[in-house]
Amino acid sequence: MAFAKKYFxxxxxxxxxxxxxxxxxxxxxxxxxVDITPELPIAVTGQFHLRIAEEAETPLTANVLVLETKTDNxxxxxxxxxxxDVLYIPTDLIQQLRVSVKQRLPGMDVSKIFxxxxxxxxxxxxxxxxxxxxxxxxxxxxxxxxxxxxERITNGIVNAWNSREEGSVAWGLSYAVAGYNRRxxxxxxxxGMSSKTKLREFRKLExxxxxxxxxxxxxxxxxKLISMVIGVASPSQEVGGRHAVNADYWHPVREGIREKFGxxxxxxxxxxxxxxLMPHLRYRKAADDRMRELRNLSRxxxxxxxxxxAVEESYDAVKTEKEATPVFKHHVEMLPLxxxxxTERDYLDANAFVMDAKKQxxxxxxxxxRLYRRMKWQEATVKRYQKQKDHPNPMYDMELHVxxxxxxxxxxxxFELFSDFGIRIMARSKALQTFVVQLTGSPDWGSYLPTTKxxxxxxxxxxxxxxxxxxxxxxxxxDRTVDLIEGLWAD
Amino acid sequence: IVQDIDxxxxxxxxxxxxHSKKMRDEDLNDKVRAVEFSRxxxxxxxxxxxxxxxQSVPNPMYPVEIHALRLGDVVICTNPFEMFTDFGIQIKAxxxxxxxxxxxxxxxxxxxATEEALKGGHYSAIxxxxxxxxxxxxxxxDHTVKMIxxxxxx
Numbered sequence: 349m350a351f352a353k354k355y356f357x358x359x360x361x362x363x364x365x366x367x368x369x370x371x372x373x374x375x376x377x378x379x380x381x382v383d384i385t386p387e388l389p390i391a392v393t394g395q396f397h398l399r400i401a402e403e404a405e406t407p408l409t410a411n412v413l414v415l416e417t418k419t420d421n422x423x424x425x426x427x428x429x430x431x432x433d434v435l436y437i438p439t440d441l442i443q444q445l446r447v448s449v450k451q452r453l454p455g456m457d458v459s460k461i462f463x464x465x466x467x468x469x470x471x472x473x474x475x476x477x478x479x480x481x482x483x484x485x486x487x488x489x490x491x492x493x494x495x496x497x498x499e500r501i502t503n504g505i506v507n508a509w510n511s512r513e514e515g516s517v518a519w520g521l522s523y524a525v526a527g528y529n530r531r532x533x534x535x536x537x538x539x540g541m542s543s544k545t546k547l548r549e550f551r552k553l554e555x556x557x558x559x560x561x562x563x564x565x566x567x568x569x570x571x572k573l574i575s576m577v578i579g580v581a582s583p584s585q586e587v588g589g590r591h592a593v594n595a596d597y598w599h600p601v602r603e604g605i606r607e608k609f610g611x612x613x614x615x616x617x618x619x620x621x622x623x624x625l626m627p628h629l630r631y632r633k634a635a636d637d638r639m640r641e642l643r644n645l646s647r648x649x650x651x652x653x654x655x656x657x658a659v660e661e662s663y664d665a666v667k668t669e670k671e672a673t674p675v676f677k678h679h680v681e682m683l684p685l686x687x688x689x690x691t692e693r694d695y696l697d698a699n700a701f702v703m704d705a706k707k708q709x710x711x712x713x714x715x716x717x718r719l720y721r722r723m724k725w726q727e728a729t730v731k732r733y734q735k736q737k738d739h740p741n742p743m744y745d746m747e748l749h750v751x752x753x754x755x756x757x758x759x760x761x762x763f764e765l766f767s768d769f770g771i772r773i774m775a776r777s778k779a780l781q782t783f784v785v786q787l788t789g790s791p792d793w794g795s796y797l798p799t800t801k802x803x804x805x806x807x808x809x810x811x812x813x814x815x816x817x818x819x820x821x822x823x824x825x826x827d828r829t830v831d832l833i834e835g836l837w838a839d
Numbered sequence: 840i841v842q843d844i845d846x847x848x849x850x851x852x853x854x855x856x857x858h859s860k861k862m863r864d865e866d867l868n869d870k871v872r873a874v875e876f877s878r879x880x881x882x883x884x885x886x887x888x889x890x891x892x893x894q895s896v897p898n899p900m901y902p903v904e905i906h907a908l909r910l911g912d913v914v915i916c917t918n919p920f921e922m923f924t925d926f927g928i929q930i931k932a933x934x935x936x937x938x939x940x941x942x943x944x945x946x947x948x949x950x951x952a953t954e955e956a957l958k959g960g961h962y963s964a965i966x967x968x969x970x971x972x973x974x975x976x977x978x979x980x981d982h983t984v985k986m987i988x989x990x991x992x993x
Contacts, residue, residue, distance in 0.1 A: 548933070
């Protein structure tokens with residue numbers, strides 16, 4: 349009998365060891381919101397013309413989430429994820445942030461930090477130089493804001509790290525229409541960006557739409573909800589033309605979430621693959637406006653209403669599905685992507701524009717307000733063409749993060765990724781639910797990643813100046829991301 | 840407004856004719872399958888007959904009944920097909936109505952596929968699935984929009 353008991357225990361332990369890769373460790377969770385509202389006045393980015401904001405209509409925030417598992421009281425796996433109310437985050441700034449965090453937390457693997465931009469078009473410039481011709485006086489300078497941005501987010505990461513404690517997580521999926529396809533196809537084969545549809549020549553919306561609202565909910569040891577992630581396939585540009593600082597629809601989303609779930613809930617906004625999407629409607633706008641006005645809501649409040657409803661639906665369904673020991677793995681790599689080839693024609697057109705713009709600015713410096721950014725945009729194409737002479741197969745190294753958290757996958761990319769690519773990843777992913785997160789770092793001020801269909805159609809977002817990486821590189825990104833996700837489910 | 844209009848039919852190619860004839864005859868010539876797969880036989884037989892008709896009627900047309908009904912600020916418009924969404928969106932985008940209801944399958948059906956769908960192929964975009972093709976779909980859209988906008992011409 350004693351022998352049988354020992355045999356049973358040994359057998360049981362053997363089964364547990366076999367299953368170890370399938371079981372997770374206790375998850376530790378820390379969260380912190382930090383204010384990154386700039387000192388005014390400041391230049392805001394997102395349009396070709398220079399805009400100086402003298403008013404902050406809403407605060408801008410960076411929202412930090414730290415996830416950790418441990419073995420023998422040492423970090424086994426880590427993810428530090430920061431959602432930022434900005435248009436883009438230059439890759440060099442992310443490196444600076446990592447250095448800053450490492451100085452404060454020497455034991456942290458800072459390669460496991462990633463930041464995403466919500467793509468609000470009413471936030472400060474972050475590219476160190478060359479985006480706009482900003483006055484040197486009377487306006488907060490770019491380098492001042494960059495320093496502030498790094499300091500604030502470093503503090504947020506340190507605080508989130510130091511406050512982490514045992515917790516649990518659940519995931520949910522619902523739906524809300526917050527993003528509409530903005531690329532319009534016409535009968536002659538061309539496309540427009542945010543162009544008219546009330547035309548005889550209008551044929552179709554060029555690409556997909558993605559109405560998934562993916563949510564993650566995080567509770568502390570006491571069962572209090574401390575953070576959530578909301579994934580939406582719509583960039584934050586409902587009020588993108590204003591001369592003001594504004595977090596766009598994420599502000600009313602966060603306000604609404606805190607009202608319902610608690611003032612201390614840290615809300616991360618992740619924008620899914622949405623390069624060809626935006627919150628503005630391209631048809632039946634009058635009918636949509638009427639319904640919104642009958643509800644007495646502004647357009648941003650309406651977007652927030654839809655998103656919050658979807659989050660609530662998910663929360664109600666999954667709140668009893670908390671997991672304290674989810675499988676947690678975080679893979680980071682540099683993925684080489686083939687750059688889109690600049691043709692001689694592209695180069696000649698761009699060069700002609702640049703020369704003409706330089707002359708106009710030289711004749712009238714005020715012309716820089718409307719021309720400087722567009723000139724720099726096309727000048728980048730000129731430089732790419734010149735680089736191609738010595739590098740006939742130019743490649744861009746993109747930092748790619750793929751995370752498994754229980755049944756869900758999180759995967760990042762640095763672009764305004766067209767929705768078709770995101771849907772390809774989600775469709776092929778082995779995960780139950782896949783969060784695609786775009787704009788996690790940007791070369792310069794960011795770049796769209798269009799489909800083949802879009803390149804044929806042309807127009808802003810698919811022309812050569814808009815796109816460092818073309819459809820070929822997009823497919824490499826999709827295939828590698830899917831392979832990595834599959835690898836995290838291999839056991 | 841109610842109107843009967845003619846839409847250009849989707850033309851059957853020689854290759855499609857021979858394929859449909861082969862598929863039809865394989866079932867038809869088997870006693871068991873001739874009964875069990877009678878719907879499939881009819882599916883292919885229609886294409887065979889359409890091709891044969893084309894020999895004497897080079898521009899065959901397909902008659903459809905369309906309704907456009909104004910009710911205040913909204914319009915309701917119908918079509919008899921399983922209409923691909925792009926056509927519906929075209930109508931809605933070009934309609935003068937504040938809100939446009941599109942009502943499909945007001946009639947016998949068959950898919951009405953886009954050019955892109957035809958290039959992709961497969962059920963719903965193959966010739967067997969479509970009496971009317973993208974060309975006819977565009978005629979339907981343009982005519983429907985014209986009918987709708989006439990209801991707002993005052």
